[in-house]
Amino acid sequence: MESPMSNAVHPQPAADSLEQLCSRLLRISTVGDIHDALLVINELNAHSLIDQFPEQIYIKDRRSRFVLANASTARSHNLASATNLLGKTDFDFFEQDAAEALFLAEQLVMSSGGPMVDLEHLMDFGGRLRWMQSTKTPLRDPDGRIVGLIGISRDITERKRQDDLRRGHARLLDMVARSRPLDQVLHALVALVEEELDDLTAAVLLLEEGSERLRYAAALGLPEAYRAEIDGVDIGPRAGACGTAAWRREPVICSDVLNDPLWENVRHLPLQFGFRSCWSTPILSAENIVLGTFALYSNAVREPTQMEQEVMAMATDIAGIAIERTRAEVRIHHMAHHDPLTGLPNRTLFWAQFGRAIAEARREARRITVTYIDLDNFKQINDTLGHAAGDDVLRALALRLSHCIRPSDLLVRLGGDEFAIVFSNPGHEQQGSMIARLEELRAAISRPFVLEGEVIEVTCSMGVAFFPDDGDTPEALLAKADNAMYVAKGGGRDRLKVWQQA
Secondary structure, eight states: OOOHHHHOOOOOOOTTHHHHHHHHHHHHHHHOBHHHHHHHHHHHHHTTOGGGOSSEEEEEETTOOEEEEOHHHHHHTTOSOGGGGTTOOGGGTSOHHHHHHHHHHHHHHHHHOOOEEEEEEEEEETTEEEEEEEEEEEEEOTTSOEEEEEEEEEEOHHHHHHHHHHHHHHHHHHHHHTTOOHHHHHHHHHHHHHHHSTTOEEEEEEEOTTSSEEEEEEOSSSOHHHHHHHTTEEOSTTSHHHHHHHHHTSOEEESOTTTOGGGTTTTHHHHTTTOOEEEEEEEEOTTSOEEEEEEEEESSSOOOOHHHHHHHHHHHHHHHHHHHHHHHHHHHHHHHHBOTTTOOBOHHHHHHHHHHHHHHHHHHTOOEEEEEEEESSHHHHHHHHOHHHHHHHHHHHHHHHHHHSOTTSEEEEEETTEEEEEEEOOTTOOHHHHHHHHHHHHHHHHSOEEETTEEEOOOEEEEEEEETTSOSSHHHHHHHHHHHHHHHHHTTSSOEEEGGGO
């Protein structure tokens, strides 16, 4: 008896036959009629249409052997022709476990009589891992017996990659929105990129504020020695891919580090670790200010694919958002806790730091010295030279005081022309030696300021109190130092008074 395929009629298709036949073939997934299936496939074969489908289309018998397949199925199995598939099973092409899973799934379709619809599974086609979405439905003869199955499999690798990227993109933006530390966001970004791109190593460098150098920020796959080499690299017109990208404010593609003139002075850095190509994109702020660079390294001599360039663009966008968000938060935090004129801690931050200093001094049985400083003739400066000159004096004085104290000491502008300093006395420093230091400080304040060619004379009155002798709270100590300062002013100004002497 001839097969239904041999008896099929082959009408000349209309202009839109490909669309119509595709729709009919997909409907077979729910009908499973062998005559309709073979008729459609005969029509497709008769007009060489079946091979135009990008999907894999195939028919298997009850033993899961191929009895028909299109060109896409052959190509996916690295075969020149679909005839090379006939009579073979998945065990001829895949590892035992993968082939067995396919076989059992198909046998279940044919034994149950129910279709398998849009199953997603990962397949290894000769070393090429591809995500497939397969629909398989049983085929029946005229008596209703199941004689095989028809399958349609689509390569959804790109869709899965896009889905993974979107999910990763959303996770990173969520990290930014939740104010996660910048280093965590950048490391997660690098991990996402390296997971999505094969045989590439990603790195983020940040432009050091106030300098022309790039500092290491995140690079999970770079050797530690290479991270150390690129940490602090200068930007410039011939400074490798990253340094040049930051200099030009545009992407730089170096397909061969060995022969690229941009690497002339630094090509030994990547080559010693096996990197032959490097592609870098500047990370820019909304105002087009360089924040850093994002780079991809490859051990092969090549240029990035379109997909790799799209991933780089996504990565630089997210990195820019994260960096700007972090720096904005730093600025906001600084503004909330620092004096806008001098940049010194304001009262809020000062009281918190003062409280911690007392707690530490109490625990370690140390003394603390508190001094209250008020300029003697500041109103005269404002009246004669103007408030702008007065502001310049206050900024200059804050800088001078900062240079006169240690990192462990606290300096604050309390308001107007009033300052306070909390000295954390090291060891068993005695009161007499602290007073001598404060007299030196008062003398330093009294040195003339030269601002825009104008010589400005400034003196101050200072009051001093000691912990634990004069109080054990920030409020009590500062109040007594303030009171001593007023005694100094009342005594003729330009002098220092200690609370116990007030």
